[in-house]
Amino acid sequence: MKKGHRNSWALENQLLKRKTKKKSHNRDSSAPQGFQVSKGWFHRFKIRFQLKSVSLRGEAASADKEAAAKYLEAFMKIIQEKGYRPEQVFNMDETGLFWKKMPSWTYLMKDEAKASRFKAQKDTVTLLMCRNAAGFILKPGLIYKAANPRALMNKNKALLPVFWMHNPKVWVTKVLTEYWFHQSFIPQVRQYLANLDINVKVLLIMDKAGGHPLDLYSKGVQLEFLPPTTTSLLQPMDQGIIRAFKALYTRNSLQHLVDAMDHDSKFTLKDYWRKFTMATCLSVIDRSLKDMKEETLNACWSNLWPDCVHNYTGFSPQEIQHSAINKADQLAKILGGEGFDDITEEEFGTPH
Structure with a gap:
């Protein structure tokens, strides 16, 4: 290539690069930058355009309807042969x-997230919830990470609204389940049936979770384990009871907060939340359990034992949950401020 042609080609190449760079710069500067929306905006957007999503995971996605149908026949055979009454048939599940x-995006959490040793959103307990087909709920077992938290020092644990247990990982283990069975379930059931003048002939239904021993024994008590792929279809506790309880817990937590704000002229959310101890949690659990109606607890047996369900209107687990969410939403609006004004149903109805 001659020298003149080579210089001409180089000049054209430089001009082309400049034009391309200029177009790219103009295109980038005109594009929307950093588009962000709140969770409340997205929630209202979904409602406006009637967008819905359904996600099936775990047991619900792998539920075996054929196995459930077979088990229903076996279950009804047990009920008929042993003559169990609704007061004698119990179901236990944990959550x-x-x-x-x-709300995970409130200014409180944004501020406190920077502080060490503050893990409010990760502070979990495990509840062992049990009730019978007649709608009677037992004092739940509660597993916490510490045996004696500071908030419960010098308190008689026998008088708590829960049966207290502890595990560093807050896990349900076979040892704790056996402890709950003999020290909590059996005494409560015997006292309950004695008050009704009913013989101690009990059927306890559980799933085959890893922390459930298969060899629990007590005189007059029969254990029945649901097939592993049927619990989401058959287990009464899985039919909305736990979700309803959690919605009630959230509602009552917000009510407790609003009451504290009304009675304290120097109220600050940060100070309140730091004083929200395990003792406060137990009082909210107790109130939420009392808000669970017998009719609601009876209704959730419709899949496993439909003949024992009374079909009261207005007391289904879904209706109780919906009512609790509506009330919680009203309380959040009273509180106002960042994180409360645009709170969504997902913040209230924690899934099981």
Whole structure:
């Protein structure tokens, strides 16, 4: 290539690069930058355009309807042969509870997230919840990470609204389940049936979770384990009871906060939340349990034992949950401020 042609080609190449760079710069400067929206905005957007999503995970996604149908036949055979009454048939299931949960994006959390040793959103307890087909709920077992938290020092644990247990990981273990069975379930059931003048002939239904011993024994008590792929279809506790309880817990937590704000002229959210101890949590649990109606607890047996369900209107677990969410939403609006004004249902209805 001659020298003149080579210089001409180089000049054209430089001009082309400049034009391309200029176009790219103009295009980038005109593009929207940093578009961000709040969770409340997105929630209202979904409602406006009627957008819905359904996510099936775990047991619900792998539920075996054929196995459930077979088990229903076996279950009804047990009921008929042994002559169990609704007062004698119990179901136990466990769930985790974020007992110190607030809207995750409130200014409180943003500020406190910088402080060491503050893990409110990760502070969890495990509840062992048990009730019978007649709608009677037992004092729940509660597993906490510490045996004697400071807030419960010098308190008689026998008088607590829960049966207190502890585990550093807050896990359900076979040892703790056996302890709960003999020291909490059996005494409560015997006292309950004695008050009704009913014989101690009990059927306890559980799933085959890793922390559930298969060899629990007590005179007059029969254990029945649900097939592993049917619990989401058959287990009464999985039919909305736990979700309803958690919605009630959130509602009552917010009510407790509003009451504290009304009675303290120097109220600050940060100070309040630091004083929200395990003792406060237990009082909210107790109130939430009392808000669970017998009719609601009876209704959740419709899949496993439909003949024992009374079909009261207005007391389904879904209706109780919906009512609690509506009330919690009203309380959040009273509190106002960042994180409360645009709070969504997802913040209230923690899934099981």
